[in-house]
Amino acid sequence: MFAELFQFSVLGPWILAMLFGVFVGATPGLTATMAVALIVPVSFYMPDPNTGLAMIIGVSFTAIFAGDIPATFLRIPGTPASAAATLDGYQLSKKGRGGFALTLDLYCSSIGGLVGVGLLILIAPQLAGFALRFSNFEYFWLAVFGLSMSAMVSAGNTRKGLMSAALGVLFATVGIDIVSGSQRFTFGQVELMSGLGLIPVMIGLFGVSEVLRYFFQGSATDGASIPAEDGKMNGRTVFRSIWRHRNTVGKSSVLGAFIGSLPGAGADIAAWAAYGLAQRTSKNSRNFGRGEIEGVVAPTSANNASMSGAWIPALVFGIPGDAVTAIVLGALMMYEIKPGPLIFEQNPEQIGSIFAIAALTQLFLIPCGFLGIKTFGWILRLPKGVVMVAVLIFSVVGSYALRNSVFDIYVMATFGLVGFYLESQRVPLAPMVLGVILGPMLEENLRTGLIKTEGSLLEFVNRPICMVLILLLVSTFALPRLVGRLPMKKKERSEVVSQENG
Amino acid sequence: MSGSSENPSGRSFAWVMLGFAVVVAGLSVYIPDNGFGDAADPGPKALPLALALVLGIGSGIEFWKQSRLRGAQRGENSPISSGLLQAKPRALVLLALSLCYVIGISWVGFSLCTLIVGTIMMRLLGVSWKLSLSATLTLVVLVNMLFRTLFHVPLPSGVFGLPV
Numbered sequence: 001m002f003a004e005l006f007q008f009s010v011l012g013p014w015i016l017a018m019l020f021g022v023f024v025g026a027t028p029g030l031t032a033t034m035a036v037a038l039i040v041p042v043s044f045y046m047p048d049p050n051t052g053l054a055m056i057i058g059v060s061f062t063a064i065f066a067g068d069i070p071a072t073f074l075r076i077p078g079t080p081a082s083a084a085a086t087l088d089g090y091q092l093s094k095k096g097r098g099g100f101a102l103t104l105d106l107y108c109s110s111i112g113g114l115v116g117v118g119l120l121i122l123i124a125p126q127l128a129g130f131a132l133r134f135s136n137f138e139y140f141w142l143a144v145f146g147l148s149m150s151a152m153v154s155a156g157n158t159r160k161g162l163m164s165a166a167l168g169v170l171f172a173t174v175g176i177d178i179v180s181g182s183q184r185f186t187f188g189q190v191e192l193m194s195g196l197g198l199i200p201v202m203i204g205l206f207g208v209s210e211v212l213r214y215f216f217q218g219s220a221t222d223g224a225s226i227p228a229e230d231g232k233m234n235g236r237t238v239f240r241s242i243w244r245h246r247n248t249v250g251k252s253s254v255l256g257a258f259i260g261s262l263p264g265a266g267a268d269i270a271a272w273a274a275y276g277l278a279q280r281t282s283k284n285s286r287n288f289g290r291g292e293i294e295g296v297v298a299p300t301s302a303n304n305a306s307m308s309g310a311w312i313p314a315l316v317f318g319i320p321g322d323a324v325t326a327i328v329l330g331a332l333m334m335y336e337i338k339p340g341p342l343i344f345e346q347n348p349e350q351i352g353s354i355f356a357i358a359a360l361t362q363l364f365l366i367p368c369g370f371l372g373i374k375t376f377g378w379i380l381r382l383p384k385g386v387v388m389v390a391v392l393i394f395s396v397v398g399s400y401a402l403r404n405s406v407f408d409i410y411v412m413a414t415f416g417l418v419g420f421y422l423e424s425q426r427v428p429l430a431p432m433v434l435g436v437i438l439g440p441m442l443e444e445n446l447r448t449g450l451i452k453t454e455g456s457l458l459e460f461v462n463r464p465i466c467m468v469l470i471l472l473l474v475s476t477f478a479l480p481r482l483v484g485r486l487p488m489k490k491k492e493r494s495e496v497v498s499q500e501n502g
Numbered sequence: 503m504s505g506s507s508e509n510p511s512g513r514s515f516a517w518v519m520l521g522f523a524v525v526v527a528g529l530s531v532y533i534p535d536n537g538f539g540d541a542a543d544p545g546p547k548a549l550p551l552a553l554a555l556v557l558g559i560g561s562g563i564e565f566w567k568q569s570r571l572r573g574a575q576r577g578e579n580s581p582i583s584s585g586l587l588q589a590k591p592r593a594l595v596l597l598a599l600s601l602c603y604v605i606g607i608s609w610v611g612f613s614l615c616t617l618i619v620g621t622i623m624m625r626l627l628g629v630s631w632k633l634s635l636s637a638t639l640t641l642v643v644l645v646n647m648l649f650r651t652l653f654h655v656p657l658p659s660g661v662f663g664l665p666v
Contacts, residue, residue: 027648038653163519163560170526170553177546182534184546215596385627386637389620392600396607397645401655406608413604425515443549455542 014054021059022372025066028398032063033323065109076207081267081303084275088295105300106369112301113362115253116308136449141469143442160427168435191407200399200412208416256302260309266322267303274302516564523557611660
């Protein structure tokens, strides 16, 4: 079975699909979900089911990684899961270390994916059983935990970070209220009834605002110009960095796999949660948002790990962990693989193939990812004016492409102006994106939970998993403050002082 | 003795947030409650009102902080806000062109609008005419091939109904 995967008839389409995933993921406005949806019909023409499965699994992992390429070089997340990578990846890119950041990103994605696959193989049924114990109350606290990250990713300005998060949650209320069916802030516009699209909002906040900043700053130093020598990446430096931050890689991968296993919580939430946790537990937390390597390592490990985690409830219960897995489940049924508790007994060979394909994909990700990084890096050596106008054009097309809606272009432009203004006031944008992603999850689960308990809040605090989440929340805020009050050793104190003095 | 001048940028931000909070609160009051919910459900207005309150409190704190700052500490205009205050005409023209592009794309069509506006913008950013035109043309062809041909995304063709 394993040897069959290395036949050219399987390997060829597999690699081509992964290259397609790199291309789609790196194009703003095209999502990993879209990449998988486009590859599924093609995969049906393959004579061997293994080929079809390999194409589908391969494209999903590479698209998630590839979204980090424009996020790092241009500050435009290629996919929602890459938004966290813009914070430190782009800052490294401005220092001429974009290639290094992306190489690190690539290896961490591969490692994160392997950890996720390992967990999938070892403990899929147990983890799935645990994931199913999550109900409205647990999801509510998970959303609160995620939103609390907004205070952590605010680069020292907690108040403005929380205001930014509040704005994000507010923007997420636009549309039809899912509980009562009421229209909120739609102003009679049909296009607003389904809410503001996450992609146009993200592209506007990060990409268009950056273009506007370039217009107003002229040929200022910031911007993602890629020096020619940046292409020569020292593998030893990268591996040394990964080894130095191996704890962060490990923690983020496990967290990502766990969050991915929760139905409805996807790679974007996993990436932000890992970023916030890494910042909170790092000795260099002050450097986050300024090109800190841990800020690249954490989200990139988590988002690929979450793709593996999403398979856990999908295989064991037939409940997809995210939109990508939902499409893949449909494809599995076409191959007569029926997800469910008996899948490991009834389809052991196909399950083995899926595990092997998922693991090998993480290894093939590396050469495919390098190709994507080199290609993008070459493009960015063009004059800055050409690159920025190209960014604007792709931002417009990317916003339009998802729903074929000109209205989404207006949304993108509006948020471009909003992002430009807020950044001029030193308001961080990352919490706003978190608010847009987690706001609906927070509100829906709170209100549904209250309806279930007839208004009682007790159920939100007396369930075991809720108590654990509350404890995690309190400890991530309280612990660093308590540690900060402990007397520092002289050497540590001088290190902190020298860091602060830059 | 005590510098009492404040950061105009900081205060204006506080005013903007406060104004936004008031508008949101005002609009939230008119959100209809269709009655499909439950007595225990706080309703569709609750969250927007709560968030308006958070923004109002945040802007209040911002006002307070600005009033406490001394003159020397307040000069923290970011490079961007300095850029806004003394915006070059070229930057404003580029901004206007960007807005024209966004609005005009559905009227003129994606390809023609991109070709015209993209070339002018690149030229304004210091790129030569030859490179501007060839780069924009390449981008238009590339986007059409990718999105229209490969992904079957019907790009706006404008009121002229141009084939590209």
